[in-house]
Amino acid sequence: MSERLINHLKRERANRGLTQADLASMVGVSRKTINTVENEIFIPSAILALRLAAALKMTVESLFEIVDS
Amino acid sequence: MSPLEQEPGARPVSLIDLADQYSRKRALLAAIVALVFLAVQLVGRPVFTGQRAASPGVSLQYWAINVVALLLVLATGGGLFNGARVRALVNDDVALQHRRSALGAGFWLAMSVAMALYILPLGRTFTAREAVYLIVTPSVFFALLTFSFLELRAHGV
Numbered sequence: 001m002s003e004r005l006i007n008h009l010k011r012e013r014a015n016r017g018l019t020q021a022d023l024a025s026m027v028g029v030s031r032k033t034i035n036t037v038e039n040e041i042f043i044p045s046a047i048l049a050l051r052l053a054a055a056l057k058m059t060v061e062s063l064f065e066i067v068d069s
Numbered sequence: 070m071s072p073l074e075q076e077p078g079a080r081p082v083s084l085i086d087l088a089d090q091y092s093r094k095r096a097l098l099a100a101i102v103a104l105v106f107l108a109v110q111l112v113g114r115p116v117f118t119g120q121r122a123a124s125p126g127v128s129l130q131y132w133a134i135n136v137v138a139l140l141l142v143l144a145t146g147g148g149l150f151n152g153a154r155v156r157a158l159v160n161d162d163v164a165l166q167h168r169r170s171a172l173g174a175g176f177w178l179a180m181s182v183a184m185a186l187y188i189l190p191l192g193r194t195f196t197a198r199e200a201v202y203l204i205v206t207p208s209v210f211f212a213l214l215t216f217s218f219l220e221l222r223a224h225g226v
Contacts, residue, residue, distance in 0.1 A: 021083065025085050029163075031085055032092060032161075035224075041222070042223070
């Protein structure tokens with residue numbers, strides 16, 4: 001059984017009324033990076049995951065989750 | 070006009086927007102440059118005489134200059150004249166991963182072509198220069214195209 005990393009970035013960003021560009025600006029990455037993380041094309045580094053969680057005032061564990069696929 | 074200066078009345082362009090625009094342009098340009106590079110090689114392929122020439126022909130020199138330029142773009146991400154902050158955004162984590170994947174794809178194609186030249190009974194021998202040409206040309210093309218594809222996909226194009 002393999003494991004997969006999912007995230008709630010899109011939902012949490014939308015809940016706060018932020019655009020991808022807003023979040024990108026807060027974290028200091030490109031909009032493309034936010035888009036690929038949200039669509040689970042790109043698995044972020046630990047540093048980026050921490051920065052994303054900090055920008056949304058969440059813990060990394062509540063933003064990212066490992067599920068069995 | 071510097072990238073951050075605006076025409077009067079124009080909507081302000083943030084660094085994020087600017088990086089986004091540049092990144093899209095770069096991805097499209099990479100595909101176009103890769104296709105042009107391959108087309109030029111298919112149309113005007115250098116002639117290898119089998120003799121060890123004192124210096125490579127003019128088309129081989131152009132080819133070598135092209136390859137070095139394309140490899141520099143692949144290695145650095147280009148945009149060296151953009152500001153440091155825009156460049157950092159354009160070459161962020163995702164772009165770096167795409168570059169690594171593209172270079173990996175180019176490397177494996179180069180190994181495949183090299184092994185094919187070595188193993189397959191192609192009915193003729195190749196000079197070292199010709200073999201280098203046959204290995205490097207498709208590899209650089211494929212690496213650039215892979216980078217372009219990954220970047221455009223990330224942009225949702």
